[in-house]
Amino acid sequence: MARILIVDDEESILKSLRRLLAITPCTAGGKVFPLTVDAYSDPAQALENAFETPYDLVLSDFRMPGMDGVAFLKEFRELQPNAARLILSGYTDLNGLIAAINDAGIMRFIAKPWNDYDLVTTIAQALALQELQNETQQIADEARLKKGSLSAEDYERKRLEALEPGITRVHWGPDGSVMLDPEALKGD
Template sequence: MYRVLIVDDEPNILTALRRNLSNIPPSMLDGERLELIPANSPEDALQLAVAENFDLVIADLRMPGISGVDLLAEIAARQPYVARILMSGYADLEAIITAVNQARIFRFIPKPWNDNDLRMAVVQALHYRAILLENQRLADLVRAQRGQLERQDAELRRLEMEHPGLTRLERDESGAIFIDEDDL
């Protein structure tokens, strides 16, 4: 189940978002469903983000107290792999640029939104997050394997120092391994 935090200070917007997003079929989310958690204020959203993990946060740009950009940046600092979508009814280019640079949002959605565009943005954001998590898992695996190879290489060097020639093979002209009977 994907956990989506929706933050807006207008209750009717929260209701409309929940209604719209609840129409995303699980088939578009790899069989998963959405758990939609509303927050009426940025402060409530921060309290939730401290206590719980989310896959996606959708926040309004202009809210009392804390802006949507600052909220998303704060949540991202606590949950680096959370996907972030910012919404606004104002065409404030500077705020959008700040949101991209500071909060590293996945998408900006203007209000009023197109229902299909919003649903697709949510699906794409969740898929993007899954790719980021898989990349992190693979990077961790590569680091672990690199460490294991370094330990094995150090052991081979140690054995080679104790027993010179142990790790080298001699081959004849045909490529067959040459065994010196004196070494047996």
């Protein structure tokens, strides 16, 4: 089961995408990707959820109030670097597209209005590519572990981080203490 995150400030777009992905099989290379879809209209809430929930793919709108798609995907990439990232937009801003590719590492730009078949195929291809890249990384890490160029601790840290994004991050306080919830302390 592939878990995907969709972020768009327009509720109608979110409903349309959820409906499309619920009724259309997501297949690539003969493999079917059953989907679990989480959708948010607020990028900050989506990031908060992404801190606790691992995703295989994220699809974000480009222009949103408060935080644009590039800024959102950059932050998402910090939390979950192994998830595929796609951007959706009704605008063709070349500089914004270049920033999305270079800064946020998107795999593909999808134009609004989208073609249903192309969108689902793009998602399936991105999931297949990401799965292959993750498998390749796992095999490479196992080889480095056997060779001794990767420690058992680093191997385990990478494995845990892939399963539960954010689990290996530590937030240090100014006095050297470990902060369990840095957001809760911002109001102090």
